[in-house]
Amino acid sequence: xxxxxxxxxxxxxxxxxxxxxxxxxxxxxxxxxxxxxxxxxxxxxxxxxxxxxxxxxxxxxxxxxxxxxxxxxxxxxxxxxxxxxxxxxxxxxxxxxxxxxxxxxxxxxxxxxxxxxxxxxxxxxxxxxxxxxxxxxxxxxxxxxxxxxxxxxxxxxxxxxxxxxxxxxxxxxxxxxxxxxxxxxxxxxxxxxxxxxxxxxxxxxxxxxxxxxxxxxxxxxxxxxxxxxxxxxxxxxxxxxxxxxxxxxxxxxxxxxxxxxxxxxxxxxxxxxxxxxxxxxxxxxxxxxxxxxxxxxxxxxxxxxxxxxxxxxxxxxxxxxxxxxxxxxxxxxxxxxxxxxxxxxxxxxxxxxxxxxxxxxxxxxxxxxxxxxxxxxxxxxxxxxxxxxxxxxxxxxxxxxxxxxxxxxxxxxxxxxxxxxxxxxxxxxxxxxxxxxxxxxxxxxxxxxxxxxxxxxxxxxxxxxxxxxxxxxxxxxxxxxxxxxxxxxxxxxxxxxxxxxxxxxxxxxxxxxxxxxxxxxxxxxxxxxxxxxxxxxxxxxxxxxxxxxx
Numbered sequence: 001x002x003x004x005x006x007x008x009x010x011x012x013x014x015x016x017x018x019x020x021x022x023x024x025x026x027x028x029x030x031x032x033x034x035x036x037x038x039x040x041x042x043x044x045x046x047x048x049x050x051x052x053x054x055x056x057x058x059x060x061x062x063x064x065x066x067x068x069x070x071x072x073x074x075x076x077x078x079x080x081x082x083x084x085x086x087x088x089x090x091x092x093x094x095x096x097x098x099x100x101x102x103x104x105x106x107x108x109x110x111x112x113x114x115x116x117x118x119x120x121x122x123x124x125x126x127x128x129x130x131x132x133x134x135x136x137x138x139x140x141x142x143x144x145x146x147x148x149x150x151x152x153x154x155x156x157x158x159x160x161x162x163x164x165x166x167x168x169x170x171x172x173x174x175x176x177x178x179x180x181x182x183x184x185x186x187x188x189x190x191x192x193x194x195x196x197x198x199x200x201x202x203x204x205x206x207x208x209x210x211x212x213x214x215x216x217x218x219x220x221x222x223x224x225x226x227x228x229x230x231x232x233x234x235x236x237x238x239x240x241x242x243x244x245x246x247x248x249x250x251x252x253x254x255x256x257x258x259x260x261x262x263x264x265x266x267x268x269x270x271x272x273x274x275x276x277x278x279x280x281x282x283x284x285x286x287x288x289x290x291x292x293x294x295x296x297x298x299x300x301x302x303x304x305x306x307x308x309x310x311x312x313x314x315x316x317x318x319x320x321x322x323x324x325x326x327x328x329x330x331x332x333x334x335x336x337x338x339x340x341x342x343x344x345x346x347x348x349x350x351x352x353x354x355x356x357x358x359x360x361x362x363x364x365x366x367x368x369x370x371x372x373x374x375x376x377x378x379x380x381x382x383x384x385x386x387x388x389x390x391x392x393x394x395x396x397x398x399x400x401x402x403x404x405x406x407x408x409x410x411x412x413x414x415x416x417x418x419x420x421x422x423x424x425x426x427x428x429x430x431x432x433x434x435x436x437x438x439x440x441x442x443x444x445x446x447x448x449x450x451x452x453x454x455x456x457x458x459x460x461x462x463x464x465x466x467x468x469x470x471x472x473x474x475x476x477x478x479x480x481x482x483x484x485x486x487x488x489x490x491x492x493x494x495x496x497x498x499x500x501x502x503x504x505x506x507x508x509x510x511x512x513x514x515x516x517x518x519x520x521x522x523x524x525x526x527x528x529x530x531x532x533x534x535x536x537x538x539x540x541x542x543x544x545x546x547x548x549x550x
Contacts, residue, residue, distance in 0.1 A: 011374030014226025014261055015195055020218040021257065022095040022190045028260050029055035032236070036265045039239075039284060040084040041276075047084050054088070061092030063181035064174045066189060068123075068153065072097030075119045075201060078247070079103035079112060079126040079135055082268035085157035085170060086246050087256055089125040094218075097189050098122075100200040101213075102247035105130060106453075106513030109142030111463075115203050117143070119213055119408065120150040125170070128160035131271065136164040195219030201408055202249055204347045204454070211459065213408030214347045221253055222261070224350040224402050227373050229258040232317055232341055233358055236263030239312075240288040241280055243269045243295065249351035254290065254317070264288070274302050282309045289337075290317040292452040293324075294484070296331050307334060314338045317355075325366040332362070344369030344440060348417065348424055350402035353378055354438045368437040376400035380432045385419070388432075393441055396430040397423040446537065448477025448485040453515040457537075460487060463512050469499040474527050474535045475518060478544050487518035488544045490527060499523050522547070 018024040033052035040047040049057075070076065076093040078100065080086050090100055101119045103112050112135070116124065126135045136154060154167045163169065168176065199218040203211040234240075240259055244251035246268070259266050267284050269276065278299065280286060289295070296316065299305055316337045323342055331337045342365050343355035356370035372378040379387050380394040388394045403424045406414035418424050427445040432438050446457045457475035464473045472492040480486040493499050501521040508517035522544075528536040 009374030011223065012226040012230045013223060015219040015223040017226075018222060019195045020094075020190070020193045020197070021091070021199055021221065021260075022193065024222065024257075024260055025055060025058065025091055025095070026190070028263055032263050035236075035263065037259075038084045038087060038266045038268065040268055041280065042083055042268075042270050049084060054091070057088045058091040058095055059183060059186050060174050060181070061088060061170070062095035062186045062189070063183055064177035065093060065096040065098065065123075066185050067177040067180040067182070068173075070096050070098050070122060072189070072192065073198065074098045074123075075101045075121040077101040077103055077116055077119070077121040077124045079105065079107070079124060080157050081105050081127070081130050081270035082242060082246050082251065083157065083270060084268065085125075086268070087266070089157060089170070090246070090252070090256065093123075093125075094199060095186060095190055097193055097197070099198045100202075100252075102200070102202060102252060104247050104513055105133075105245065106515060108511050108513065109138035109140075111512060112139055113143035113148060115211060115213075116148055116151055118211075119201055119203070122150055123153045123155065124151060125155050125157055127157050128164065134164075136167060140164075193218070195222070200252070202347050210462070212410055212413055215405045215408055216350055217405070220350045220402055221257055223375070224352045224373070225253050225258040226261050227375075228254055228352060228355070229262045231355055231357065231373070232315060233339060234258055234262040234264055234288065234315070238262065238264045238287045238315070239267060239284055240264045241267045241269060241277065241284070241286045243272055243277070243289070243291050249345075249347045250290070253351050274298050275304065278302065278304060278309055281313065285312040287312055288315045289313055290315075293318055293327060294451070296335060297327060300330055300334060307336065310336050312336075316340045317343060319343045319369060323366045325362055328362040328366045340365055342366070342369055344438060346398075346424075346426055348404045349376075349398045349400075349426075350404070352376070352402055353396075353398050353426075356437075364437065368433070368439045370438065371436040373400075373402070376402055378432075378436075378438060379423075380430050380438075385423070390434040391431055393429055393431050395444060396426045396428045396438065396440070398426060399423045446476070448487070450477075450480075450486055450515040451483040453513075455485075455487060455516055457487075460489070460512070460516050460518065463516070464489060464491070464504070464508065464518075466511070467499075467504060467507055469494055469497040470504065471495070472527060474537060474540055476537050476541050476544060478520070478541070478548060480519065483515075486520070487516070488520040488540075489518040489522070490540055490544075491521055491523050492525070492527065493523060520544070520548075 029051040037051045037054045038049045076098040155173045156169050195218045199221050201213045242255040246252050313336045319342045339358045341356040345352040354370040356365045377399040399422045430440045460475045461473045471494040475489045477485040478488045504521045528539040
């Protein structure tokens with residue numbers, strides 16, 4: 001096998017400059033103490049926080065967590081939308097040596113409870129009332145206290161009007177520990193951490209249907225997103241509108257961590273709304289706007305769009321779907337982006353694998369996901385793991401410092417994902433050109449992407465089987481004009497029942513994240529099976545597409 005393009009490059013090696021994320025925060029806060037680090041328009045009045053103020057709040061929370069008894073390596077979860085408090089909670093728990101467990105804001109109670117239980121999370125930072133969701137109530141309805149024996153405290157990031165029983169606000173939690181909190185203990189805790197300590201445990205789903213916790217370290221996170229910031233050209237003068245949710249690897253790491261590395265100002269957005277986005281671009285002179293292609297297309301098609309409102313924009317990073325050349329050109333010519341790059345990554349590889357470079361042509365940016373990061377190998381192989389010649393399709397595999405140490409408490413799944421030579425098998429089919437630029441063409445796994453969110457049929461099927469009228473189910477992804485892809489479920493009824501498709505869809509929306517809930521449900525008498533009893537999903541896909549066309 002030949003050495004993958006880019007492997008010999010060292011990159012920025014930010015991990016050597018700042019051992020851990022708390023070290024990074026301390027250094028940048030000292031260098032840029034009076035500069036704005038975050039501007040949050042979801043508050044009244046708008047929250048404008050400097051780096052020095054952020055460090056002060058983080059230290060207060062870290063001291064309270066240590067006083068509470070949080071130990072290095074303890075898992076602490078955050079279940080909340082993008083807001084300044086999310087950033088404080090993240091950096092506060094990591095400063096105390098804890099490991100972040102972010103929860104998708106679209107999760108329902110049983111989904112959140114499952115991850116809290118399996119991660120053994122000790123604390124949960126959350127909110128009440130976001131998009132009408134009462135997270136604490138949903139969680140407690142789904143899981144009795146004995147089902148979550150490790151969860152000791154629930155802290156609300158914001159006042160909820162009438163707070164649920166046995167919860168307190170972030171300010172109240174800090175005040176509760178004011179007497180016993182010790183900043184010397186914080187300094188000692190930070191000094192005791194190393195780059196090899198876990199920074200986060202991000203749960204991702206696979207074809208088994210069971211979410212798996214990806215274990216990644218401070219050093220991996222710093223090195224990966226130091227290089228990301230360097231490659232895309234993030235600057236300390238940038239003002240970065242973060243639409244990607246913080247609970248996702250991109251929003252958290254390419255958002256918060258990369259911005260700290262570059263000294264950027266973050267402007268978080270809790271709910272994507274084109275009117276809000278346009279207003280914020282104009283009001284805050286936004287320069288950086290990453291996101292899926294639908295965001296840029298939406299801006300171009302928005303009735304209130306005026307090129308004069310987006311003159312500050314200079315950098316876009318996109319991916320997760322096909323990007324037409326025409327869109328890349330329109331982003332440059334009409335939206336005003338000087339730099340547009342596409343990228344490919346996965347949580348198990350620290351969120352990175354390949355990316356285009358700023359100097360690449362519009363055709364290369366639209367047609368590929370770029371080439372490997374420094375220190376990362378990316379190859380396309382056949383079923384025997386032999387590297388394929390350029391332009392031949394095969395499975396994409398990744399190796400390097402960025403690959404996870406494994407799935408949390410799941411050595412069997414870890415061994416399935418990472419081979420004996422350290423290659424992570426992505427399950428994606430791709431083609432690599434002679435220059436090392438990768439184009440993703442298909443998925444070995446059945447995953448489909450709903451509005452930028454990965455949806456895994458096996459996980460959706462597992463949840464749908466909890467419905468009393470569903471005996472068997474098979475889920476596939478089908479094209480959708482608005483969201484790219486959506487779920488289509490084929491359901492076999494339990495004996496003596498007559499399931500109603502619309503009722504099952506409504507139940508799904510109540511019990512799982514909206515991107516997982518199938519848009520279509522078809523009740524069938526049988527599922528097509530092969531000789532070994534596996535569902536022939538290609539037959540179901542053809543049937544679904546035929547039904548949608550008729």
